[in-house]
Amino acid sequence: MLLRIIYNRMTRAALCVGGSHRLSSALHKTVVAAGGEIRDTAEVVRIRLADQRAAGVVLQDGTEIDARAVVSTVDPKQTFLSFFSEKEIPADLVKRANQWQWEKITFFGVHAALKQAPQYRAADAGHDLQKAMITFLGLSSTEQLLDHLRQLENGRLPENPIGHATCTSLFDPISAFKGHYTGRWECLAPFDANWEAIQKDYAAACIKSWKSWAPNLEPLFTLSYPPSYIEKKIKNMVKGSFKHGDYTPLQMGYFRPSESCSQVFTPIDGLYVCGASTYPGGMILGGGGYIGANVIAEDFGVAKTWKEPEFVTSARQAGVIA
Ligand SMILES: Cc1cc2nc3c(=O)[nH]c(=O)nc-3n(C[C@H](O)[C@H](O)[C@H](O)COP(=O)(O)OP(=O)(O)OC[C@H]3O[C@@H](n4cnc5c(N)ncnc54)[C@H](O)[C@@H]3O)c2cc1C
Incomplete structure (x- = not known):
């Protein structure tokens, strides 16, 4: 998988015309146009649990936001060690988050x-x-x-x-x-x-x-x-870790960020993970977010407002992906 990404990067270098902020602005517009709301400078400090289920987040200023699903795209140390207290979540999540290594x-x-x-x-x-x-x-x-x-x-x-x-x-x-x-x-x-x-x-x-x-x-x-x-x-790029965590055998593929969280779902109901610390990894691939959006839409039975990109369809037809 990594080899394919490297080959793609070598042969299809790209620059965001107008500056990379244009990409985040375009994503912002897409969310707003689809009826979403984006809150800027709103630091999440806790994920709230109700009946063992992720039920919302608490911001640094004390604001509480209720939610049917919480999707974290930040590193596993923040998600599992900062947003929860140790006794709230399964021990293996705490153990794997403690073992997480940043890029050298x-x-x-x-x-x-x-x-x-x-x-x-x-x-x-x-x-x-x-x-x-x-x-x-x-x-x-x-x-x-x-x-x-x-x-x-x-x-x-x-x-x-x-x-x-x-x-x-x-x-x-x-x-x-x-x-x-x-x-x-x-x-x-x-x-x-x-x-x-x-x-x-x-x-x-x-x-x-x-x-x-x-x-x-x-x-x-x-x-x-x-x-x-x-x-x-960028708080989640600890030690300048632009992929949100090193590529080591135990932090790649099925193990990214851990074996129980590598398919968007987590052992905590209502909590999902995507972003650079999950499969397929960091860089501006859009892969983590795309996979996450599909899984969560299917889990909630909501209609997808996006189409499968052509290159994903052709990779599927060529048997490269399932
Ligand atoms: C200098 C630099 C150059 C790079 N160049 C390239 C390149 O040329 N090509 C390439 O493919 N990749 C490049 N990268 C890597 C790429 O930018 C990242 O891998 C990618 O942005 C990861 O995307 P993401 O959405 O998973 O996370 P991020 O882009 O890190 O987004 C996570 C967001 O969550 C926010 N956040 C963190 N903690 C909290 C919290 N507690 N509450 C609320 N929000 C929070 C952060 O502020 C951030 O906005 C570069 C990175 C850097 C730093």
Whole structure:
């Protein structure tokens, strides 16, 4: 399954035109158009039980919301350890949530306003580099890649950043002032570093690395996005864990997030889970939410307001999925 996702990512790179907030805005509109309501800045602190069934949530400001179903898309530590007290739920849920491991490696990103679109030296050799959406920079051998990953897994910040770059405004001109360009660098990084102190220097090292491949690179302005910001902004991405939890044998497929919760249902009636910490995993796949919506609609006998996507139908017809 993971191999298929990786292959899909390699061959079908995509950028959300207008910025990634457009995707969440589109989802927001779809929910509202279907009669739903979305509450922003409303932190859930508890899931309320009534007669052993999930019966609603309690927000941080004390507001209580009653519900026939509670669907959690956040990590299992929050869902089972924070939203319930230990004695309220089966012991194995508590045990598996306690065992949940975050990713060891996260992201460091630099966004830049550019005078010119980067011109890669290697493009002189006749490659289509100027047209590429994602350009990987700094890797020349498998051994170097493995060494790089080992350093990161051991919590060491590579001195010479290896990453990927995109000149975003080539694909989405609205993201830059006329006559200018925007670019984005992203690389893997460990969470545990004094990011507040080093982020500027590390951003400069990333730009230096990028410039060594594209000598005309001239940032007018940069904004870096260190791992510590990820956790601050998105509570469930603990330690910058952008997939809501590591991909280890016991946290993948049928075991994600645990054997009793990997098919949307949980041992607690009325409580469902989906999102990146469930099968098929993290990234902007929409898979967890799509599977969850189908299962819950069927469980409640409500009509689905969506159609099966064409690629799911053709995968089914080709026998790739059941
Ligand atoms: C810097 C960065 C770059 C990335 N780049 C890519 C990429 O290029 N391609 C890709 O496919 N994926 C990328 N990802 C990963 C991708 O964004 C995630 O895997 C994906 O967003 C997970 O979706 P989700 O809906 O399961 O959870 P999330 O998007 O994490 O949504 C969960 C929501 O729940 C909210 N929440 C948390 N706790 C509570 C609470 N107690 N009460 C109420 N709300 C709560 C959070 O604020 C959040 O809005 C990136 C992630 C990061 C951080």
